[in-house]
Amino acid sequence: MTGPTLKGQRLVALFLLGCLLFNFPLLALFTGNTRIWGIPLIYIYVFAAWMAIIALMALIIERKDR
Amino acid sequence: MNNLPKDDLPKNGLPKSAPVTSVLIVEDEESILLSLEFLLAKEGYAVTTARDGAAALRALQARPPDLALLDVMLPLIDGFELCRLIRENPALRGTRIMLVTARGREAEIARGMALGADAYLTKPFSTRELMDKVRALLGVPPPV
Amino acid sequence: MLSGALIVVLSFAYVGLLFAIAYYGDKRADAGRSIIANPYIYTLSLAVYCTSWTFYGSVGRAATSGIGFLPIYLGPTLMAALWWYVLLKMIRISKAHRITSIADFIASRYGKSHLLGGLVTIIAVLGIVPYIALQLKAISASFSTMLQYPNVIASTASLPFLQDNTFYIAMLLAAFTILFGTRHLDATERHEGLVAVIAFESIVKLVAFIAVGVFVTWGMFDGFADVFAKAAAVPELNALLVQGGAAGNYTTWASLTVLSMLAIILLPRQFQVSVVENVNERHLNKAIWLFPLYLFAINIFVLPIALGGLMHFPAGTVDADTFVLTLPMSEQKTWLALLAFVGGLSAATGMVIVETIALSTMVCNDLVMPILLRWKFLRLTESRDLSGLLLGIRRSAIVLVLVLGYGYFYLAGEAYALVSIGLISFTAVAQFAPAMIGGLFWKGGTRLGALCGLSAGFLVWLYSLLLPSFAKSGWLPITFLTEGILGFDLLKPQQLFGLEGLDDISHCLFWSMIANVGCYVDFSLWRRPTAAEHSQANLFVDVFRHITPGSGSRFWRGSATVADLQTLLGRFIGPERANEAFAAYARSQGIPGIEQVSANAVLVHYVESQIAGAIGSASARDMVASVVVEEPLALDEVMAIIDEASQALAYSRQLEQKSRELEAATNELRGANQRLQELDRLKDDFISTVTHELRTPLTSIRAFSEILSDNPQLDPQQRSKFLGIITRESERLTRLINQVLDLAKIESGAADWHPSEVDMREVLEDAVAALSQIYKERNIALELRIPEHPPLVMADRDRITQVALNLLSNAANFCDKPDSRVSITLSEEEAALRIDIADNGIGISPADQAVIFEKFRQVSDTAAGKPRGSGLGLAISREIIHHFGGRLWVESTSGLGAKFSFTLPLPRSSTSFLAA
Known part of the structure; x- marks a missing residue:
């Protein structure tokens, strides 16, 4: 688990994805009055993106390579 | 052969019988040239002379000799280079080469042979040795 | 109405339970059957990140800024993805060098610098103590809220009695921390019982918060959709929902994300649980996704609780920070309210315990011990057993930290300076980032750079964040904020250099990072790293390549006896544990017993790292150096090192x-x-x-x-x-x-010279006479221009004649035209006689002129017939002329003849002559 392993690189890529998802301007796309099940879109978006990131982390870590 | 320039004709020992075997001597040292010329002419060869590499090339083109005696340390074009040029020229395929030089190191002999020389003679030479080698190269049996 | 006594008993009973868990954890650890050695406990211990500021404060923040509280948890989630590179490296380094605090880490990275360790400690204490105060305030506030059950209208005045109660809690926590945090001194500085407690508390606070969330969402409302739908009906709440925290200010959102990313690895308590208390670095694997999951879980119900509270209570009557408690209370759910109270208590106590341990380690190892060891009159370096003293200092530091926290809480109370301290603390520890992260990945960072960067960032933080918070609390004149220092507009602390439009945290983060990173990089590049800095930089940055423990001592050479080293170690961790440590060392080296241990660089490094665990790496280096006689590197060792680490040693000036x-x-x-x-x-x-x-x-x-x-x-x-x-x-x-x-x-200098006074006229006439026959034969006209009585020169007559003959015969050789002429001229130059011999022959080309004086070089021109000669005449002539101090040279134009000239110096007394 040293050096630039494939796992490590995937995690860094995920970090960059997270930085993109949780920042302007993507966030601005989801503000506004739109609602899903009565919940404002921005709340759904942030929590869904968050959960997705965590799920991907779990996938990267727990997946058995070869 | 009758068209050869006058000063390039052997001074003595005119051809005894045809076909005459021709020899080109390339040597910048006047007295040595003189001795070689005397020895070969006396034996009956048609002798041509040149005193530097450029003159030697001209003589070679004018009439390919059966044998070229080349001094190594020559003005303008040295003996090794002449040797190489002769071997590169298909028209001179029949020309035998003997290098005659005062520098008798093994490496130089080897270099001369690698460039296509057929024999090597070190100065000062014995006249008998010279003539033996010349005869051997030209396929003439030694005089009885 | 809940009686105060019940709540107090409950609180103390809870703390008692913590004692029991800690005791059990330590017992199991001593028995070698650790209960914390799994990734789940490790993850839960990391959740010490969630303090009462999360437990109560998130709801409060959500009530005013919608999802504006979330960056504090998104940042750590993102950072978790980088743990694979960052945190793993920190753990590996800390294990290899027995690093026990963030101050120790930074000090060690930059050449084991006392000054740097002290500075980091001071920043940490100043930044974190108010944060501890905030936890105490949360405990106190939750107490007073619970006491008024079921009345939820917030009391305004704090009672002295309650404050005293908080004081007792603080002291109880101090006792707990001392008991389980300083049970013994150990190089690893790990506390299994304590970690078990922190993990337990993380479960309690999560369960409590989710229980309240579920109750509010489904007990008071009809699920998430219902909460949001009802909130949308209230105009003010709708505005909150639509604008959202993020929509309001993306800059704030981004800077909070960055801040919390840094906090999750730089907060002293996070360093303590994630690095120091780490049992096995493989546990980090699962924590990378489990820890963000924990953060996610504890945040799901923040908005429903906030919205529920805002809708349930008339506007402004109840502090949103207390909704977690007051919502169950107002619904008469006694046990749920008590559970929430205990959850808040665990969030606060967990933080206080770990933070106190971390700070006290720093204060002891990086502030107090270096000073005490330096005071020679204390004669500490000669003391037989320092372990007692060390424990005393550690325990005093714990009490001191908690007393400081309590004092700040007592003084600040409801002041702004306390309420906003969470983010102010984060910003303070963010100042460690350049030195820390730069130190992990950039070998060029130096002690000077780290010192300057930290100081600059710290001063900006002090000026633009901490002091303004004091001003807002009324402790400093408010003009400090509105007019700047000395009335300079550009120095207004929260609009530095006229920068407006940023919230105060983003503003401070921006300027402090500019100053910090700028100074760190600039001063690092100011001069080359020293050998010590470079060696440490290599060990840290390339830790994955230097995993063997002995590698730290490769660049060090010294001698010491095993007994000296064991005694030294005994003084810091006690003779018995020192004995154990040596036995462990012998086992690790495959040596049958302590008696066979030999003193070498590996052992010295081992002892140094063991001592480092007790007193910090910088002091440990000094201590070991005191018993070890360092020797200069011998040449063959230098060669060996060149083979192994030429790169590292390239910086050694000597080498x-x-x-x-x-x-x-x-x-x-x-x-x-x-x-x-x-x-x-x-x-x-x-x-x-x-x-x-x-x-x-x-x-x-x-x-x-x-x-x-x-x-x-x-x-x-x-x-x-x-x-x-x-x-x-x-x-x-x-x-x-x-x-x-x-x-x-x-x-070779063996020639015979016969110098005498020579008349050059005679010499030239002799030479001409000798060659007259040749000249006559070749029909060459000879012209002599020689004065009657030239001054005499000192020379060898025969030799000079030889030169004249050589030049004259050369001239004859070059003449082949019918009207050939050779002229000989003798003239007087300044202090010399000059003889020119000129012909009108073929001349010498410039290329030949350059070489004709060399041996065996002849002018080669076959067209004109080769000149006869040995090729040595000119070389010999030049040697002769040089011998008598003259020059010999040639001037010629091709085809127009050549002129050979030479000079011979005149004796000084010689009188000038008049031309003939």
Whole structure:
């Protein structure tokens, strides 16, 4: 688990994805009055993106390579 | 052969019988040239002379000799280079080469042979040795 | 109504439970059956990140800024993805070097600097103590809220009694921390019981918060959709929902994300649980996704609780920070309210315990011990057993930290300075980032750079964040904020240099990071790292390559006895544990017993790292150095090191010097060798040329002799011609042999010189007389321009005559035209006689002029017939003229003749003559 392993690189890529998802301007796309099940879109978006990131982390870590 | 320039004709020992075997001597040292010329002419060869590499090339083109005696340390074009040029020229395929030089190191002999020389003679030479080698190269049996 | 006594008993009972868990955890650890050695406990211990500021404060923040509270948890989620590189590296380094705090880490990275360790400690204490105060305030506030059950209207005035209660809680926590945090001194500085407690508390606070969330969402409302739908009906809440925290200010959102990313690895308590208390670095794997999951879980219900509270209570009547407690209370859910209270208590106590341990370790190892060890009159360095003293200092530091926290809480109370302290603390620890992260990945960072960066960032933080918070609390004149210091507008602390439009945290983060990173990089590049800095930088940055523990001592050489080292270690961790440590060392090295342990660099490094665990790496280095006599590196060792670590040592000035000298010597040798080879080649060339020149006349002589011998019938004319050649060539051979010997003599300095006063007129006339026959034969006109009585020169008459003859015969050789002329001119120059011998012959080309004075170089022009000569005449002539201090040179234009000239110096007393 040293050096630039494939796992490590995937995690860094995920970090960059997270930085993109949780920042302007993507966030601005989801503000506004739109609602899903009565919940404002921005709340759904942030929590869904968050959960997705965590799920991907779990996938990267727990997946058995070869 | 009758068209050869006058000063390039052997001074003595005119051809005894045809076909005459021709020899080109390339040597910048006047007295040595003189001795070689005397020895070969006396034996009956048609002798041509040149005193530097450029003159030697001209003589070679004018009439390919059966044998070229080349001094190594020559003005303008040295003996090794002449040797190489002769071997590169298909028209001179029949020309035998003997290098005659005062520098008798093994490496130089080897270099001369690698460039296509057929024999090597070190100065000062014995006249008998010279003539033996010349005869051997030209396929003439030694005089009885 | 809940009685105060019940709540107090419950609180103390809860703390008692913590004691039991900690005790059990330690017992299991001592028995070698750890209960914390799994990734789940590790993850839960990381959740010490969630304090009462999360438990109560998130709801409060959400009530005013919608999802504006979330970056504090998104940041750590993102950072978790980088743990694979960042945190793993920190753990590996800390284990290898027995690093026990963030101050120790930074100090150790930059060459084990006391100053840096102290600075980090001071920043940490200033930044974190108010944060501890905030936790105490949360405990106090939750107490007073619970006491009014079921009345939820917030009390305004805090009672002295309650504050006292908080004081007791603080002291209880101090006792707990001392008991389980300083049970013994150990190099690893790990506390299993304590970690078990923190993990337990993380479960409690999560369960409590989710329980309240579920109750509010489904008990008071009809699920998430219902909460949001009802909130949308209230105009003010709708505005909150639509605008959202993020929509309001993306800059704030981004800077909070960055801030919390840094906090999750730089907060002293996070460093403590994630690095110091880490049992196995593989646990980090699962934590990378489990920890963000924990954060996610504890945040799901923040918005429903906030919205529920805002809708449930009339606007402004209840502090949103207390909704977690007051919502269950107002619904008469006694046990749920008590559970929430205990959840808040665990969030607060967990933080206080770990933070206190971390800070006290820093204060002891990086602040107090370096100073005490430096005070020579204390004679600490000679003391037999320092372990008692160390424990005392550690325990005092714990009490001190908690008393400071309590004091700040007591003084600040409801002041702004306390409420906003969470983010102010985050910003303070963010100042460690450049030195820390730069130190992990950039070898160029130096002690000076880290010191300057930290100081600059810290000062900006102090000026633009902490002092303004004091001003807002009324402790400083408010004009400090509105007018800036000394009335300079540009120095307004929260609009530095006129920068407006940022919230105060983003503003401070921006300027402090500019100052911090700028100074760190600039001053790091100011000068080369020292050997110590470079060695540490290599060990840290390339930790994955230097995993063997002994590698730290490779660049160090010294001698010490095993007994000295064991005694030294005993003084810091006690003789018994020192004995155990040595036994462990012997086992790790495959040595049968302590008696067979030999003192070498590996052992010294081991002892140093063990001591580092007790007193910090910088002090440990000093202590070990006190018993170890360092020796200069021997040359063969230097060579060995060059093989192994040439890169690291390239920075050692001494070595650089040595290698420069070596290189210079090598170059000299190479040069000498080249000159020898050149001389050898020249000698070979010379011999080869001489041989050639000798063989040429010999060839003619032999050939003609044989011709004459073999041909007795030759005609007399030819005969005499050949004999003439033999004679001429023999003379040539003789001349050549004489000249070679002559030149060899002159060059070797063995020649005989017979200097006398020479009349150059006589010399030139003699030479002309000797050659007159040749000149007459070739029909060359000779012209002499020589004064009657030239001044005499000191020279060897025969030799000078030889030169004149050589030049005159050369001139004759070059003349082949019908009207050939050679002129000899003698004139007086400044302090010298000059002789010119000019001809109107073929001349010498510039290329030939350059070489004709060299041996065996002849002008080669076959068109004009080759000039006869040995090729040595000019070389010898030049040697002769040089010998008498003159010059010999040639001027010529091709085709227009050549003029050879030489000078001979006149004796000083000589009088000038008038031209004839």
